[in-house]
Amino acid sequence: xxxxxxxxxxxxxxxxxxxxxLSYYVVLAGTGFFNFAIGPYAMVGGLSAAWLVLxxxxxxxxxxxxxxxxxxxxxxxTELAVVRPVQRRSGRSExxxxxxxxxxxxxxxxxxxxxxxxxxxxxxxxxxxxxxxFGTSVILPSDLLLGIVTIVVxxxxxxWVRLSRTGRLLRAVGDSRDAAALLGLPxxxxxxxxxxxxxxxxxxAGLLFAPKAGVSSTSGLDWALSGFLxxxxxxxxxxxxxxxxxxxxxxxxxxxxxxxxxxxLSYLLLVLAIVFxxxxxxxxxxxxxxx
Amino acid sequence: MSHSDSIRAGGRRSRRRWxxxxxxxxVLLATVVVGGAFPGSAxxxxxxxxxxxxxxxxxxxxxxxxxxxxxxxxxxxxGKTLQLAINQLNNTGGVLGHPIKLxxxxxxxxxxxxxxxxxxxxxxxxxxxxFNTGTDATAKPTIEKLGIPxxxxxxxxxxxxxxxDNSYTYLLSxxxxxxxxxxxxxxxxxxxxxIGVLRDxxxxxxxxxxxxxxxxxxxxxxxxxxxxxxxxxxxxxxxxRLKSHNPNAVLVADLGGSFEILAQESVHQLMPTxxxxxxxxxxxxxxxxxxxxxxxxxxxxxMGSLNPTNPQTVKLKAFLAQHDGASYPMTAFDADAWDAVQxxxxxxxxxxGGNDPAKxxxxxxxxxxxxxxxxQPGYNLTYSATKHAGATGLCGLxxxxxxxxxxxxxxxxxxxxxxxxx
Numbered sequence: 001x002x003x004x005x006x007x008x009x010x011x012x013x014x015x016x017x018x019x020x021x022l023s024y025y026v027v028l029a030g031t032g033f034f035n036f037a038i039g040p041y042a043m044v045g046g047l048s049a050a051w052l053v054l055x056x057x058x059x060x061x062x063x064x065x066x067x068x069x070x071x072x073x074x075x076x077x078t079e080l081a082v083v084r085p086v087q088r089r090s091g092r093s094e095x096x097x098x099x100x101x102x103x104x105x106x107x108x109x110x111x112x113x114x115x116x117x118x119x120x121x122x123x124x125x126x127x128x129x130x131x132x133x134f135g136t137s138v139i140l141p142s143d144l145l146l147g148i149v150t151i152v153v154x155x156x157x158x159x160w161v162r163l164s165r166t167g168r169l170l171r172a173v174g175d176s177r178d179a180a181a182l183l184g185l186p187x188x189x190x191x192x193x194x195x196x197x198x199x200x201x202x203x204x205a206g207l208l209f210a211p212k213a214g215v216s217s218t219s220g221l222d223w224a225l226s227g228f229l230x231x232x233x234x235x236x237x238x239x240x241x242x243x244x245x246x247x248x249x250x251x252x253x254x255x256x257x258x259x260x261x262x263x264x265l266s267y268l269l270l271v272l273a274i275v276f277x278x279x280x281x282x283x284x285x286x287x288x289x290x291x
Numbered sequence: 292m293s294h295s296d297s298i299r300a301g302g303r304r305s306r307r308r309w310x311x312x313x314x315x316x317x318v319l320l321a322t323v324v325v326g327g328a329f330p331g332s333a334x335x336x337x338x339x340x341x342x343x344x345x346x347x348x349x350x351x352x353x354x355x356x357x358x359x360x361x362x363x364x365x366x367x368x369x370g371k372t373l374q375l376a377i378n379q380l381n382n383t384g385g386v387l388g389h390p391i392k393l394x395x396x397x398x399x400x401x402x403x404x405x406x407x408x409x410x411x412x413x414x415x416x417x418x419x420x421x422f423n424t425g426t427d428a429t430a431k432p433t434i435e436k437l438g439i440p441x442x443x444x445x446x447x448x449x450x451x452x453x454x455x456d457n458s459y460t461y462l463l464s465x466x467x468x469x470x471x472x473x474x475x476x477x478x479x480x481x482x483x484x485x486i487g488v489l490r491d492x493x494x495x496x497x498x499x500x501x502x503x504x505x506x507x508x509x510x511x512x513x514x515x516x517x518x519x520x521x522x523x524x525x526x527x528x529x530x531x532r533l534k535s536h537n538p539n540a541v542l543v544a545d546l547g548g549s550f551e552i553l554a555q556e557s558v559h560q561l562m563p564t565x566x567x568x569x570x571x572x573x574x575x576x577x578x579x580x581x582x583x584x585x586x587x588x589x590x591x592x593x594m595g596s597l598n599p600t601n602p603q604t605v606k607l608k609a610f611l612a613q614h615d616g617a618s619y620p621m622t623a624f625d626a627d628a629w630d631a632v633q634x635x636x637x638x639x640x641x642x643x644g645g646n647d648p649a650k651x652x653x654x655x656x657x658x659x660x661x662x663x664x665x666x667q668p669g670y671n672l673t674y675s676a677t678k679h680a681g682a683t684g685l686c687g688l689x690x691x692x693x694x695x696x697x698x699x700x701x702x703x704x705x706x707x708x709x710x711x712x713x
Binding site for chain 2: 013054113119121138140209218222253257261262263265266
């Protein structure tokens with residue numbers, strides 16, 4: 001446990017899971033809905049940028065910009081063309097929309113395979129510096145960038161949600177859509193903002209994490225599950241809760257195999273998920289309501 | 292709400308519905324246009340100069356091609372060259388004037404799907420089946436029942452070619468037992484007495500290891516075996532555990548692709564002075580080399596089978612360069628694919644045509660001293676009624692070493708296998 005490289009890996013995974021969980025959080029806060037397509041959004045962000053650069057010679061930052069915009073558009077389409085119509089038709093039932101968005105998850109993966117191919121592409125390094133070595137440990141440029149961006153994004157989101165008008169509206173609509181509608185708040189616009197913002201966050205997460213092990217069209221499902229579990233563990237009391245959940249999950253992903261062997265990871269994560277679903281479904285940081 | 296308010300609300304809803312549809316349609320259209328403007332590189336170009344094109348009744352050949360799972364790292368190369376070889380065959384007279392029509396299935400290297408895909412290919416009229424997947428062995432009972440000669444194009448596990456149910460099944464590549472002999476030879480030469488193994492959790496890798504490990508343990512002690520999911524993003528913990536056992540060398544065993552790169556990079560970071568070996572024929576997966584950070588593959592020793600002094604290799608390389616460019620990195624998978632088609636053609640021609648699987652099968656067993664496009668000069672493949680694996684010695688294998696440019700740049704100087712039979 002004293003090997004710093006283990007902690008660097010845990011932090012790297014934790015930051016990625018935290019960003020994915022934040023994407024979930026934004027949609028949940030703004031719509032009261034779990035958008036399981038977050039994982040494929042992140043995959044599209046990382047994979048499309050790599051594909052544009054490697055297969056078609058695009059300049060890096062242009063490819064990144066296109067990837068981010070495409071992912072945000074994908075998120076918008078999910079809300080406008082799938083979630084909203086399904087929820088409108090199904091009344092107060094959440095299940096049909098959850099099923100529909102799960103179908104979207106698989107549809108995006110299949111479409112990505114058709115467009116980008118099925119082989120893994122290397123993620124694009126956005127920070128062009130030498131790895132930082134200290135002793136036997138190494139911090140890669142992508143690790144450093146992921147950590148810095150995570151802090152900046154979470155800090156920015158915390159301020160935005162608290163201080164901006166749209167951020168406050170997001171929380172209001174998420175708390176009670178009916179009450180918000182009665183008050184004349186722009187519910188549909190806020191929902192759309194939530195989805196598009198989650199697409200942006202997921203794209204950033206995918207772009208920053210892709211250099212670690214590459215990205216392929218099948219990466220989305222694993223990432224969707226990891227982000228969801230991080231949110232379940234962290235809770236939704238504050239913007240920072242997803243990051244705490246992500247860091248806990250990242251640490252478990254490294255230290256469980258270290259102490260118990262590789263095959264134990266799946267089983268112990270399953271136990272963790274069951275424990276939280278059964279005893280603490282609201283996560284570690286739960287929102288308290290004064291009555 | 293007043294009547295006029297409800298009309299306005301209805302109008303707004305209708306406008307938004309159209310806006311949503313337009314936005315969705317635009318994104319979908321953009322996706323199709325972008326995807327269409329930049330088509331993927333799947334599918335080989337048509338091969339050969341127009342010559343005596345075969346124009347008779349097509350002979351149907353099936354290919355079980357896993358093009359979508361993690362194995363796609365190597366099956367894609369194989370699949371493209373199989374198509375290229377068949378195109379070349381059709382452009383130069385086919386099989387006694389009959390073109391080959393390739394029908395393709397995809398079992399996703401899922402052992403539960405392979406028999407069904409085999410059956411499906413047979414129902415489409417396949418007279419011969421080429422298996423380009425990680426789970427061909429599970430199709431053996433089905434192949435035996437159907438009586439269709441089949442080649443496991445890149446398979447190195449002997450199971451496919453040995454009893455039971457092997458009347459119609461054949462292999463090209465050197466068996467794993469030969470691999471163990473070569474690795475043992477290299478380790479004996481370089482003083483490696485203990486190894487640690489890092490592997491993925493796929494059934495294919497598990498099958499490989501069940502055969503390989505007992506053979507390796509005759510020459511080295513395996514001090515630790517660490518396993519990680521094939522889709523994992525981090526193996527730091529597993530490498531840290533390997534490191535604690537202080538092996539003389541590390542062997543990475545997996546299906547290749549991103550897991551192999553992740554594993555090699557992690558070992559390079561945490562155990563920079565420990566020699567690294569690869570079982571995954573990473574040397575034959577050029578698409579994965581770019582996944583590695585610069586220099587991280589330097590020194591990796593991988594099992595390959597291409598020797599630039601083999602005239603058959605040179606010939607095939609020139610042919611591939613004509614169609615895929617001079618910089619196309621030929622791999623053993625290209626050689627396997629090419630030779631599989633030539634063997635199939637030879638058997639069909641000697642059988643008087645390809646529409647009698649029993650006769651074709653008998654002729655497969657009569658092929659001797661076929662000069663392979665891989666291995667050392669003069670290396671050949673030989674089959675018989677009791678020998679369905681074509682390998683004829685250790686010199687079908689070449690240990691290759693990666694350079695600082697993350698590409699295999701040379702044969703491993705300290706050891707190469709001799710042509711003694713294993």
